[in-house]
Amino acid sequence: MDSALDFHGLRALLQWQVELGVDEAIGDVPVNRYEAPAAAPKAVAPAAQKAVPLHAAPDAEAAARQAAEGANDLDALRAALAAYDHCELKRGARNLVFADGVPGARVMIIGEAPGREEDRAGRPFVGQAGKMLDRMLASIGLSREENVYITNILPWRPPQNADPKPGEIAMMRPFMQRHVELAAPEMVILVGNISCQAGLGERGITKLRGKWTEAWGKPALPMFHPAYLLRTPAAKRAAWADLLAVQARLRGDAS
Numbered sequence: 001m002d003s004a005l006d007f008h009g010l011r012a013l014l015q016w017q018v019e020l021g022v023d024e025a026i027g028d029v030p031v032n033r034y035e036a037p038a039a040a041p042k043a044v045a046p047a048a049q050k051a052v053p054l055h056a057a058p059d060a061e062a063a064a065r066q067a068a069e070g071a072n073d074l075d076a077l078r079a080a081l082a083a084y085d086h087c088e089l090k091r092g093a094r095n096l097v098f099a100d101g102v103p104g105a106r107v108m109i110i111g112e113a114p115g116r117e118e119d120r121a122g123r124p125f126v127g128q129a130g131k132m133l134d135r136m137l138a139s140i141g142l143s144r145e146e147n148v149y150i151t152n153i154l155p156w157r158p159p160q161n162a163d164p165k166p167g168e169i170a171m172m173r174p175f176m177q178r179h180v181e182l183a184a185p186e187m188v189i190l191v192g193n194i195s196c197q198a199g200l201g202e203r204g205i206t207k208l209r210g211k212w213t214e215a216w217g218k219p220a221l222p223m224f225h226p227a228y229l230l231r232t233p234a235a236k237r238a239a240w241a242d243l244l245a246v247q248a249r250l251r252g253d254a255s
């Protein structure tokens, strides 16, 4: 039997489903899946994989690099971001959303950008997607209170939660490079396309997910974004496999 599906794996999977809100079996009679049509319906995949060139105005990128490299700790990096004036998103945002969790944790989650609730609270992942992320982390014994550090590529909310523009992502990359250096995790988890675009230079989370790679000098695992999992329950199976890969790596038995 696949080691991920031994007794403990199955029990953790069941526990995860309970944490996701599954509290009853649907239907009075069991469904014989062997009689179901062979091809299960496919989840609608997010945007296709493609390399995405990222360019910001040269002065914006140079200013970001200088500000980021001058920060010697996380407080200084937060202050450098707060003082950075080249990103239009800053003007429409209520708060700078810098990070949450435990600096120095072995795992650093990198999301996309704050939404409405994050913008209000000044903390990443506090809305519905954040609750989903917390449940995902809990399923492998992790939490932002104890052993995970969480941030986003964009520290300011894009209007109407629009996808950040390539120029905005590009100007934030030097800050993320420094953020990863200062937080010093053992691994980063890139949730969703925007963090893959920033960290790997490519999009296409459906193809990228589940394969260890490197971003900002650290082992990196792309995963589906929790907001996507909320919209696409069929993708939770893949997310579960990726969480087990993180757990295995933390235990020291991953490739």
Ligand code: URA
Pocket: 111, 112, 113, 114, 115, 118, 123, 124, 125, 126, 127, 129, 130, 152, 227
């Ligand atoms: N989605 C993200 O990528 N980050 C947040 O902080 C909230 C939602």
